Every structure is written in structure tokens, then in C-alpha cells.
Amino acid sequence: MTYFSRIENPKSLRKSILEAAKEVLVLEVKQKNFLELKDKRENLILQLDADLAELSTITKKLDDLLPEKQLKKELYKKTESKKKTSKKVRTKKQKAQPQKEGHGQPDHKITEMDRLEYTLKKIEDKIAQLS
Amino acid sequence: MEAPIYIKINEFDNVMKTLKEVKDKTAQAREKLEAIKKIAQQEDMAVREWEERMNKMDHNLDEIHSFLNSKTR
Numbered sequence: 001m002t003y004f005s006r007i008e009n010p011k012s013l014r015k016s017i018l019e020a021a022k023e024v025l026v027l028e029v030k031q032k033n034f035l036e037l038k039d040k041r042e043n044l045i046l047q048l049d050a051d052l053a054e055l056s057t058i059t060k061k062l063d064d065l066l067p068e069k070q071l072k073k074e075l076y077k078k079t080e081s082k083k084k085t086s087k088k089v090r091t092k093k094q095k096a097q098p099q100k101e102g103h104g105q106p107d108h109k110i111t112e113m114d115r116l117e118y119t120l121k122k123i124e125d126k127i128a129q130l131s
Numbered sequence: 132m133e134a135p136i137y138i139k140i141n142e143f144d145n146v147m148k149t150l151k152e153v154k155d156k157t158a159q160a161r162e163k164l165e166a167i168k169k170i171a172q173q174e175d176m177a178v179r180e181w182e183e184r185m186n187k188m189d190h191n192l193d194e195i196h197s198f199l200n201s202k203t204r
Contacts, residue, residue, distance in 0.1 A: 005199050013198040020191040023184050030184070034177045041170040044163050051160040058156060062149040067138045 007013055140146055 007198060008201070009198075013195060016191045016194040016198065020188055020195065023188040023191065027181065027184055027188075030177060030181060034174065034181075037170050037174055037177065041167055041174070044167045044170070048160055048163040048167065051156060051163060055153065055156045055160065058149060058152045062146065062153060065140075065142055065146045065149060067140060
């Protein structure tokens with residue numbers, strides 16, 4: 001079916017159509033700009049992530065350089081040497097008595113998140129002790 | 132009152148250097164964070180502008196619709 005529509009004010013209609021078309025084009029341009037912004041932001045977030053990882057490494061280095069850590073290292077060395085000597089004794093015993101299958105300790109994988117949570121808890125405990 | 136303590140730092144220069152590294156890296160990270168915040172604000176503004184323009188477009192379409200519908204034969 002064909003309709004004939006009487007337009008009272010063709011100028012206004014033309015203007016409305018043009019304005020709607022203009023808005024569509026402007027929205028398209030804005031969308032392109034928005035995507036550029038989004039890419040820029042995502043890029044910056046990746047860079048920030050890398051910065052934080054680097055910061056974590058430097059902080060660990062600093063922690064190693066500070067006295068408490070040095071003391072811990074010394075203690076660690078001592079306990080490790082003790083462990084080694086006790087291990088030697090144990091391995092000799094184990095050779096004599098073979099272990100049963102499936103009774104070993106489960107293999108726990110420590111994730112980065114676990115490590116962060118552990119460190120955070122340790123720091124919070126220390127702060128609580130000081131206050 | 133707590134008594135002061137003295138701690139021995141073996142590699143003092145190294146500690147100072149590392150501290151500076153931490154400070155510099157933190158400043159860099161802060162700069163990036165500020166840039167991200169700025170972009171996020173721009174994005175918010177863009178979304179608001181989209182909304183306004185879409186409303187305007189809706190209005191235009193309503194107008195066109197009424198123009199075409201008013202005197203249909």
C-alpha cells in the first residue's frame with residue numbers, strides 16, 4: 001500500500017531528519033574516541049601492573065638488605081644446615097624401610113595470591129604487636 | 132618510655148639506593164594512576180554525552196514520526 005503524507009512544515013521535518021542524521025554521525029565519532037580512550041586506559045593499566053610488579057621486586061630487595069632479614073638469613077642458614085644433617089640420617093633410615101605408596105604429603109601449589117595474603121597478614125600482625 | 136635502639140645496616144648505600152628506587156617507582160606508578168583516573172573521568176563524560184545525544188536523537192525521531200503520522204492518507 002502506498003500512503004501520501006501531507007507535510008505541513010517540510011522545513012522542520014527536513015531539519016529534524018538532518019539533525020537525527022547528524023547525531024548518528026557525532027555518536028559514531030564519539031564512539032571512536034571512546035574506544036581510543038579505552039585502549040589508552042587499558043595500556044596504562046598494563047603499565048601500572050608492570051610497575052607494581054617491579055615495585056614488589058625492589059621492596060623484596062630492600063627487605064633483604066635490612067637487618068631483620070639478614071638476621072633471618074643467618075638463622076635460616078643455621079636451620080638449613082641442621083635440616084641437612086638430620087635429612088642425611090633420615091634418608092639412611094628410609095632406605096632401610098621403604099615408604100608405602102599414597103601416604104606422601106599432598107602437593108600444595110603456593111600461588112602469588114597466597115604469598116601476598118601471607119605477607120599482608122604478617123605485616124598486620126607486626127603492626128598489631130607494635131600498637 | 133621506650134628506649135632508643137641502634138641497628139647495624141651493612142650496606143647502607145645500597146639500602147638508600149633501593150629506597151630511592153622504590154620512591155621513584157612509586158612516583159611513576161602514581162603518575163600512571165592519575166592518568167588512568169583522568170581517562171576514566173573522560174570516559175564517564177563521554178558516556179553522559181552519549182546519553183544526552185541519544186535523548187536528542189530520540190526527540191528528533193519522535194518529531195519525524197509525528198510529522199509523518201499526523202496527516203497520513
